[in-house]
Amino acid sequence: MITIDCHLHLGMVGTQVPVWWMEELFGMYGVTDWDSTDGQAIVDILDANGTDAGLVQGGDIRRTTFHPDYPEESAGQIYIPNDWTAEQCELHKGRLYGVTCIDPFRDLPGGVIELERCVTKLGFRSMKLLPSYLHFSPGDPELDPLYRKALELDVPVHFFTGMTPTRTARLEYGDPVLLDSVGRRHRDMKVIVFVNYPWIDQCIALIAKHPNFYADLCYFAGGDSAQLYEVLSKFRTYGALDRVIYGTDNSDKARAFGDVGSVPDLYYGVNKVAEERGGDPFSQDELDAILGGTASKLYKIS
Amino acid sequence: MVTVDCHLHLGVIDEHTPAWWWWEQFGFDPTSVDGTAIVEFLDNAGLDVGMVQGGDIRRNTFHPDSPDDRNMYVPNDFTARQCEMYPDRLYGVIGVDPLLDPQESLYEIDRCVEEYNFKVLKLLPTYHHYRPDDRRLDPFYERCLLHDIPVQIHLGWTRTINTTMEHQRPVYLDRIGREFPDLKLIIAHLGHPWVDEAIAVVAKHPNFYAELSGWAAHGMAPHQPVEEAYRALKKLKAYGCLDKIMFGSDNSDCVDLYPLANKLSQKLDGVELYDQITFDMIMGGTAVELFKI
Numbered sequence: 001m002i003t004i005d006c007h008l009h010l011g012m013v014g015t016q017v018p019v020w021w022m023e024e025l026f027g028m029y030g031v032t033d034w035d036s037t038d039g040q041a042i043v044d045i046l047d048a049n050g051t052d053a054g055l056v057q058g059g060d061i062r063r064t065t066f067h068p069d070y071p072e073e074s075a076g077q078i079y080i081p082n083d084w085t086a087e088q089c090e091l092h093k094g095r096l097y098g099v100t101c102i103d104p105f106r107d108l109p110g111g112v113i114e115l116e117r118c119v120t121k122l123g124f125r126s127m128k129l130l131p132s133y134l135h136f137s138p139g140d141p142e143l144d145p146l147y148r149k150a151l152e153l154d155v156p157v158h159f160f161t162g163m164t165p166t167r168t169a170r171l172e173y174g175d176p177v178l179l180d181s182v183g184r185r186h187r188d189m190k191v192i193v194f195v196n197y198p199w200i201d202q203c204i205a206l207i208a209k210h211p212n213f214y215a216d217l218c219y220f221a222g223g224d225s226a227q228l229y230e231v232l233s234k235f236r237t238y239g240a241l242d243r244v245i246y247g248t249d250n251s252d253k254a255r256a257f258g259d260v261g262s263v264p265d266l267y268y269g270v271n272k273v274a275e276e277r278g279g280d281p282f283s284q285d286e287l288d289a290i291l292g293g294t295a296s297k298l299y300k301i302s
Numbered sequence: 303m304v305t306v307d308c309h310l311h312l313g314v315i316d317e318h319t320p321a322w323w324w325w326e327q328f329g330f331d332p333t334s335v336d337g338t339a340i341v342e343f344l345d346n347a348g349l350d351v352g353m354v355q356g357g358d359i360r361r362n363t364f365h366p367d368s369p370d371d372r373n374m375y376v377p378n379d380f381t382a383r384q385c386e387m388y389p390d391r392l393y394g395v396i397g398v399d400p401l402l403d404p405q406e407s408l409y410e411i412d413r414c415v416e417e418y419n420f421k422v423l424k425l426l427p428t429y430h431h432y433r434p435d436d437r438r439l440d441p442f443y444e445r446c447l448l449h450d451i452p453v454q455i456h457l458g459w460t461r462t463i464n465t466t467m468e469h470q471r472p473v474y475l476d477r478i479g480r481e482f483p484d485l486k487l488i489i490a491h492l493g494h495p496w497v498d499e500a501i502a503v504v505a506k507h508p509n510f511y512a513e514l515s516g517w518a519a520h521g522m523a524p525h526q527p528v529e530e531a532y533r534a535l536k537k538l539k540a541y542g543c544l545d546k547i548m549f550g551s552d553n554s555d556c557v558d559l560y561p562l563a564n565k566l567s568q569k570l571d572g573v574e575l576y577d578q579i580t581f582d583m584i585m586g587g588t589a590v591e592l593f594k595i
Contacts (some may be wrong), residue, residue, distance in 0.1 A: 186368065209461055236525070
């Protein structure tokens with residue numbers, strides 16, 4: 001069985017992402033030991049979690065992200081180029097796979113070309129879009145050429161939804177309901193939705209409704225098995241459990257919290273919760289699919 | 303005490319609803335539902351009366367693989383015939399697409415009330431792609447006031463892909479409550495998964511009512527209907543509006559939902575969710591007053 005982490009971030013503090021942004025991003029959670037993350041650091045997270053492969057993403061949120069107290073440090077950042085992501089994947093072949101990151105409203109035709117380049121030349125497996133960070137609605141028809149290209153290339157489009165501590169992000173564009181029109185108009189396009197607070201139930205309903213929508217559960221990597229049991233049970237009731245995929249958002253519980261096991265242990269713990277509550281357990285096949293089987297088909301990773 | 307199921311659907315496969323839609327919506331073998339099937343359903347559940355609805359979602363509902371097979375239309379005349387076959391057991395709910403032909407739809411409401419004695423207007427914003435507070439709907443709310451009938455509005459999730467989730471939120475009812483304070487309005491499905499929003503507007507507006515139909519339907523929502531019903535009813539009780547809740551099934555076997563939620567309340571909180579009078583109101587009393595049956 002292959003295990004795949006669908007949600008991992010690269011970024012070098014100082015050269016690609018400014019210190020103030022890291023503080024803004026992690027301060028809310030009381031985390032102070034954040035650091036730069038290159039391919040090796042990601043491989044270390046994969047190893048700690050006992051995971052075979054990871055989808056790694058850079059990012060480009062320069063156009064909209066700044067801090068009024070640090071105008072100079074904001075200039076030219078936050079930008080982790082796709083070519084740098086490709087270099088990290090090249091260094092760790094078979095472990096890391098690239099995710100195309102573009103700002104579609106910086107240069108839409110250029111974004112379409114960049115997606116094609118990343119997939120066909122660099123071997124990237126998906127595209128990540130950040131509507132709230134980049135101030136657009138994912139249902140904006142302007143994005144249709146990008147969606148058509150993703151469909152043509154047969155790569156999934158991964159959307160961030162929900163809240164982020166980044167203050168310049170616009171929360172209204174994090175509403176997962178905005179993806180409903182994407183599902184209606186592009187029925188065959190594969191979409192991965194980051195299921196995130198505060199619209200978790202709405203997000204589950206959205207994914208259940210659209211047969212080609214998948215759920216990235218990395219938000220729950222920082223929780224516990226009881227919370228995970230609840231959310232997996234909801235997907236099961238909706239008949240959408242086979243569209244749930246594992247991710248960590250760089251969480252390495254073994255390292256970050258010390259007293260608990262790895263993130264996959266949270267998944268293996270759900271059946272203990274089921275037993276305690278007298279609920280239905282999840283089969284090994286179902287858990288294997290969540291931890292990698294479904295993602296291996298989606299990203300064509302074997 | 304008369305017991306009432308306020309939310310029941312009619313429809314004959316192929317004649318009124320294509321099989322593909324049934325699969326999309328429910329994921330199992332299509333089943334036709336006429337008045338006889340509804341009465342059998344009521345008898346099995348031990349219920350006296352059912353509010354039966356057809357519907358017209360032709361304008362917005364299609365499948366790209368079956369573009370010509372989109373006859374999503376259960377006419378009011380069919381509903382009326384089923385009600386005539388079972389007087390005192392079935393009462394009609396008016397189904398119109400208000401934006402297909404607004405003036406004709408208003409006439410249709412008049413006709414259904416005056417000729418057929420239908421008791422309530424059903425609106426489906428998410429199926430018809432409008433917000434319920436869209437001002438184009440105001441004449442429909444005025445018509446309901448004129449006829450002194452309530453309006454029942456689908457709020458919340460559905461599996462039909464061509465519905466618009468952005469039109470499912472209960473918060474969009476607030477202007478209606480402010481500008482039509484005498485209009486009696488029923489929130490279908492308690493707006494799931496926007497349940498807290500639905501509870502807030504029901505609590506705020508004295509003439510707003512709600513039902514939890516579909517909560518126990520297979521593959522629908524929520525995933526733990528008893529637990530979630532308990533939580534919702536506890537909040538509604540805290541707001542003092544349990545008597546504005548009505549039993550509805552959405553054709554699913556859920557007549558025990560409220561007693562089971564009450565049992566859970568006893569177990570977890572050591573208190574009853576409701577007394578016998580309130581339970582009787584939920585199971586029919588409120589509906590009898592609201593629908594004048």
